[in-house]
Amino acid sequence: MTEPNTIESMAAAARRAGKQLAAQTGQARVALLQALASALEAPARAAALLEANRADLEAANAALARGELSPALVARVALTESKLAALADGLRQLAAMPELLGARQVHRELDEGLVLERVSCPLGVLGVVFEARPDAVPQITGLALKSGNAVLLKGGSEALRTNRALVELIHAVLGEHGLDPACVGLLEDRAAFRGLLECHAQVDLIIARGSGRFVQLVMDSTKIPVLGHAEGLCHLYLHADAEPLRGAAIAVDAKCSYPAACNAIETLLWHAEARDATRAALAELAVRGVELRGDPATVELAQRLDIQPATEEDWGTEYGELILAVRQVASLDEALAHIERHGSRHTEAIVSTSEAAGEQFVRSVDAACVFVNASTRFADGYRFGLGAEVGIATGKLHARGPVGVEGLLTYRWLLRGQGHIASDYGPDKKPLRHRDLEN
Template sequence: MSLTESSAVDVARSASLASRRLATLSNDARNEALTVLHQALNKNRSTILAANARDIELATQAARDGNLSQSVLKRLDLSRPGKYDDMLEGILSVRNLEDPVGKVSLRTQLDEGLSLERVSCPIGVLLIIFEARPEVIANIAALAIKSGNAAILKGGKESTESFVAIAKVVAEAISATQVPVASIQLVKTRDAISSLLAQDSEIDLVIPRGSNELVRYVKDNTKIPVLGHADGLCSAYIHSDADKDMAVKVIVDSKTDYPAACNALESLLVHEDILGSTFPAVAEALIAKGVSLRCDEPSLTALTKVLSADQAAKIQPATEADYNTEFLDLILAVKTIPSTNPPAAAVEAAIAHINAHHSKHTDIILTESRELANMFMSGIDSAGVYWNASSRFADGMRYGFGTEVGISTNKIHSRDRLDWRD
């Protein structure tokens, strides 16, 4: 990896040349580079965390002044328990994956002695534009090297100290391997994004990782194909037959495990028939974890009857805007799904609401019925659809893919379906 202030043309061109060399390296050579990368980042942990602490200090003041959101501040923190170790483990997980390059997925005999094969190959040069998360550098470096792709990275200003520290460690590590140093480049100049987005002859794919605004800006300002990682307006629907204990566990984990993550739950849909039974148990568990609920009239009325005064202080009426908001905090919007006959009509209503308000990231259903679960998962237009499982499973490590760049909500790739009961 090299820290560079070169022109966009030079950066893209050097990355393109490096990608051709990288694409010819053996899997063993690429894996060796990942081993060295892991060792270097582990050895320099204290230096990197010290740099990250400097970023955190500045970002904390910016948050106090109202110039930075709390969610960005949380994503910036590499000292969060387990986060640095997860970054390191992600590198090893990627290293241990099967070689993605040169896999034959189709072979057709066209004539005697003449065969046609479909073989996987690297994309070429990736441009990854991201915000806040400093561990993204290590994630992308590992994925790019393993898959034989060069990567150009442009991060947010909030993580400058962390980026520089990590980049220096990665550059030194890569220089001792067969991987060309220009395979991974971190661009520092502030005005680099618009210039890089114009390099469609050298850059093959752009992956913006961050806010919806960032993704939209990238899509509107480049001819390069874009693999968008949009915001995470994730929803859950609790059907009338859902197991109460499971509902409590799944919803609490989905919302409170890491509220600032894009796979955290933002909206909860509840069947009318369980407003007086399962829903209060879920609400009490959420409130105990510090969650504030923004409820529609039926769910608000139901909770007012059973909650204590202290608990009731954590609920308030919902607005229509709440169902379109990615809170990234301990706030959850609640919507009641009317009781209908047949039961499938309620699922249809839940599907309609979610498809009208979500961001096509990850949505879940809690039910005992396989038929209704399949109906929900077929009807929801999302990258991930889950049955009786937490939205927090939308993660490269949990999928067994190693680390990740982002959860794409595009339709040109495979989508994920998780059935907890299977």
């Protein structure tokens, strides 16, 4: 068990190392990201990562057989060559992005010789807890390196061997570039994470990825600000005019391409007049092994398919596997009401040929991501061109949706004068110019 004073020391070391990282030039951090991408693809290093992951997967599958883990969680543990290639590509995407750290956002002359700036800067030290997915380690690390933040990572114990191997690789790359590896730390047990929540003086933000219940538990257990990535209870709504081929293709991609992902749909809503589109979608989903749970109208619509009766609990369940709840609605307004009641404010989508219906959906849905005629699986930092994400925030403060580099920065106000004093300005005194200058 990790002792609390060890975690405090880790956090203090991370803060010192983070300052060194933030002081690097943008080009130095670009080179660091490119080197990390190359390291993930290097045959010997990739082989070591995959070997560690095989051991994790073997243990996870044994736990699944004992009923201790869910299939969705085991699916998240897997790290493959294709995932390593995608991670490397995401890091290179990050490296190619414009430099946001140190960017001047406001440049204003208050008076002659008195100039105000607002400049972006790192948050400092991030504590990130995430589910079993080991691919989150290089994704989150890449964003931290790009934004000049130190990071302390707590992944699921199911992927501990893989996480260790990934952090060892990251430390090697940091060392090769003359940087203190303490800017990326790995916490290995629950005691360590509980210790992290007590590091109020050293940690600037906790990012919690998990169920809404878990995120709330973290919020209740620390004085450190918490950015929550909670459930992904996403809906796809087939409007009355939905085209069958389009609706089916989007439904299959949104559910089947990676059912364990938080941006996979858990409920399909269909307008009473979208019968053809719904039949087509359900048929394609069933062929791919999706267990369908429907209301009476859905069961009647697709009598040839094995559709189980849905319960009230199904409308509020994030399955994370090939199970889908299906419900008929009488109107767009009824679909919106269902989403408002059961959704998690993550990602919602509509299929419709009507621009007016699409725009009403966009205006009315309260979610971080709202899509028209596109799969919910696009709700992803990599696909948005952010390189990666530390999580998808479903709240409304600081950052919302996929949180990339911009969401990991804050800013400082810098004022440079020549002996100016505030008492000289005001009513019946000298006026302030407030003249904006070029950034």
